[in-house]
Amino acid sequence: MSHSDNRYLKEAYYYKITQRGVQCLICPHKCILKDGQIGICHTRINRNGKLYTEVYGRTCALHLDPIEKKPLYHFHPSSNCLSVATVGCNLACKNCQNSTISQAIPSSVKSVYLPPDELIETCVKNKCNSIAYTYTEPFTYFEYTLDSSKLARQKKINNVIVSAGYINQDPLKELCQFIDAANIDLKSYDNELYKNLSHATLQPVLDTLITLKAAKVWLEITNLLIPGLNDNKNKINEMCHWLVDNGFEDTPLHFSRFFPTYQLNNIEPTPLNTMIMARDIAYEVGIKYIYLGNVTEINGDNTYCPSCHKLIIERKGYYVIDKHLINGKCEYCGYTIAGKF
Ligand code: SF4
Structure with a gap:
């Protein structure tokens, strides 16, 4: 790390010291890191017995988007939103569409220094209704997300997270105080698939959904249907039942069509019939607002x-x-x- 990169370092907000090294408490991986080691997300490092994030204000993507692109369809429709990301993710999905930034190490990706005050100033200048922490995993750049959210709230800008939902409850509850809306990727109601596809587990994601709802954060859910992996009728049925049984019948559910990408480029796109089947199942189970994304042949929007x-x-x-x-x-x-x- 060059000297000038030190400006991206910030002592982490959630960690503890153990006999085996510092332990990050942001996500369920709970990485224990010896001096010089970095976490699974590639963005947190033990330096002389303290845990630091290496991506504070290290912005690698910044775009103006319609809020519908997140996707959020029931949150200030047609408003504009500033989307921001740093490098890093705590999952390793074989189908990641942003792997060049999510799976990279911070120094390998071109970034600009945009600390929270300048980021929010950029929102104000562009008259954005919201700021979205997105593209990679906002929970891995937790400190940047939290500090920016606090400033955005002061300026009456809405905070939006687009996330896989793999976070521990304490940091999530702190962040919830400043988050207005979220789109959480629920990959499947299948723990084995979470392990094999994403190197994660299901239960913490379900806990995240429940916590966001309890905190009255406006929530929408995305489920990408990947042929042969999670497009089984029974699995879709089980997931929809869990959602309805846990009070998510009013939560918009976006089924998204898979296209070959990254390590899954040998799988065909999701057939349209599968998308329609998923929508039919979800309606039948009792979900009220269902959308089909990445589909141009039929209107699912x-x-x-x-x-x-x-x-x-x-x-x-x-x-x-x-x-x-x-x-x-x-x-x-x-x-x-x-x-x-
Ligand atoms: S946020 Fe990163 S360093 Fe922390 S526990 Fe999760 S993967 Fe490990």
């Missing part, structure tokens, strides 16, 4: 009123082209549509 079934938000891709909502209620029957409108 519209919102229908769960009560009168009329089209209330018409979208083309990420863009809203017509809306029939009055103060968050269906214009036709008055049903309250879940979300922040």
